[in-house]
Amino acid sequence: MRLRPTGLTRGAVTSLKDRLHGFTGRAPSVGAWLPSFKGRLHDPRTATAVGRWLGVAIAVCFLTGVISHFLQKPPDWLQPLLPPRPVWGYRLTQGLHVASGTAAIPLLMAKLWTVYPRLFVWPPTRSLRHALERLSVAVLVAAAVFQLFSGLLNTFQWYPWPFSFVPVHFAVAWVLVGALLLHIAVKVPEIKAHWTRRSPGTLELPAEDGPDRRSFLAGVAAAVGAVTVVTVGQSITPLKRFDLLAPRHPDHGPQGLPVNRTAAAAGLAAGVSAGQWRLSVAGPRPYELGLDQLRAMPQHTVTLPIACVEGWSKSAEWTGVRIQDLLDRAGAPPGALLRVVSLEKRGAYRIMEMGRGYARDPLTLLALRLNGEILSLDHGFPARVIAPNRPGVLQTKWVTRLEVL
Numbered sequence: 001m002r003l004r005p006t007g008l009t010r011g012a013v014t015s016l017k018d019r020l021h022g023f024t025g026r027a028p029s030v031g032a033w034l035p036s037f038k039g040r041l042h043d044p045r046t047a048t049a050v051g052r053w054l055g056v057a058i059a060v061c062f063l064t065g066v067i068s069h070f071l072q073k074p075p076d077w078l079q080p081l082l083p084p085r086p087v088w089g090y091r092l093t094q095g096l097h098v099a100s101g102t103a104a105i106p107l108l109m110a111k112l113w114t115v116y117p118r119l120f121v122w123p124p125t126r127s128l129r130h131a132l133e134r135l136s137v138a139v140l141v142a143a144a145v146f147q148l149f150s151g152l153l154n155t156f157q158w159y160p161w162p163f164s165f166v167p168v169h170f171a172v173a174w175v176l177v178g179a180l181l182l183h184i185a186v187k188v189p190e191i192k193a194h195w196t197r198r199s200p201g202t203l204e205l206p207a208e209d210g211p212d213r214r215s216f217l218a219g220v221a222a223a224v225g226a227v228t229v230v231t232v233g234q235s236i237t238p239l240k241r242f243d244l245l246a247p248r249h250p251d252h253g254p255q256g257l258p259v260n261r262t263a264a265a266a267g268l269a270a271g272v273s274a275g276q277w278r279l280s281v282a283g284p285r286p287y288e289l290g291l292d293q294l295r296a297m298p299q300h301t302v303t304l305p306i307a308c309v310e311g312w313s314k315s316a317e318w319t320g321v322r323i324q325d326l327l328d329r330a331g332a333p334p335g336a337l338l339r340v341v342s343l344e345k346r347g348a349y350r351i352m353e354m355g356r357g358y359a360r361d362p363l364t365l366l367a368l369r370l371n372g373e374i375l376s377l378d379h380g381f382p383a384r385v386i387a388p389n390r391p392g393v394l395q396t397k398w399v400t401r402l403e404v405l
């Protein structure tokens, strides 16, 4: 028989005595009244285990995000150097970007749960160094929460904030990575001590590595696996059957392809008249073509994906005229940059520029047909750009003008 009252451990009794003692003696410090956490899942070993997975997810997300940013908004010197191969390059990097960001959400929650008792550490700062370290952790947590939250909402095309998403998401990414590197540097000793399964200096597994830590980590892994499986189908088409929670499904959309911006949203609800539409090409030998003339030019068929920056991708078969042929006809010099203008009234993607690597690629088309049918209005009727290894936002729909720069 245990004589101690049920539910009170020896430690709890001692701390209760300490507190009572505090009343009779000096005034108790605030710290004495803060909760104390004894659970081994709140220890540095768990924090290290979850932290390294989270670190990998953030590293992948950051690198693929930087790639996406430079493919989308290349500085002038980079524009002609961007590679149109592999054709699925952007599909892969952006699929990874959204998948790693999504996986980081349960990882971040697990990590914050593991370390939250530190919010109750008393005194809150012990030295200038300690204060700076805590400040850097606050920046790290805020930046991580902001990035994952804003990125997730962006995949739903939901922008409930007054700033524009892309520049802010890009800027905060650097804040996050800076704070993360600082955090890792500060924690090197703890990470080293807890990285491997063995306790430092011994050959034995630490006694506290009991079943509860393993269950917790297995639970976190299951959560990561679950959110991944129910969303990656939006870019990995063979897994589309499991795509239950992603905002886009590869099969939902006219002509077997999702639509991001509809003709109505682009101010073209009334449609585009095939008889009146003209493609004008500005260059050393400018010219204009009607739709019938464009259809009479040599047609090429390519299989290329739309890889949206918001994470969904779907491959399709496109038929149309090579941009290269249109440029040659205008007498464009081989290194020329191309500007493409859409009929769309307003919108960030009305005007698009393309370096010579893409413009001269035999797979880059002014497409007139999609999966064997004439382009539907939502997919850019009468003509749209399709190019290999490019973000979806640059696959301009409802094209009306090409300018050789």
Ligand SMILES: Nc1nc2c(c(=O)[nH]1)N[C@H]1C(S)=C(S)[C@@H](COP(=O)(O)O)O[C@H]1N2
Pocket: 257, 258, 259, 260, 261, 266, 306, 307, 308, 309, 342, 343, 344, 347, 349, 350, 378, 379, 380, 392, 393, 394, 395, 396, 397, 398
């Ligand atoms: N003119 C114009 N073209 C555009 C857009 C746009 O907003 N305006 N959206 C782009 C985006 S974000 C994507 S992902 C692709 C999607 O093409 P789809 O609707 O044919 O699938 O079109 C691109 N072309």
Ligand SMILES: [Mo]
Pocket: 260, 307, 308, 309, 310, 392, 393
């Ligand atoms: Mo997109």
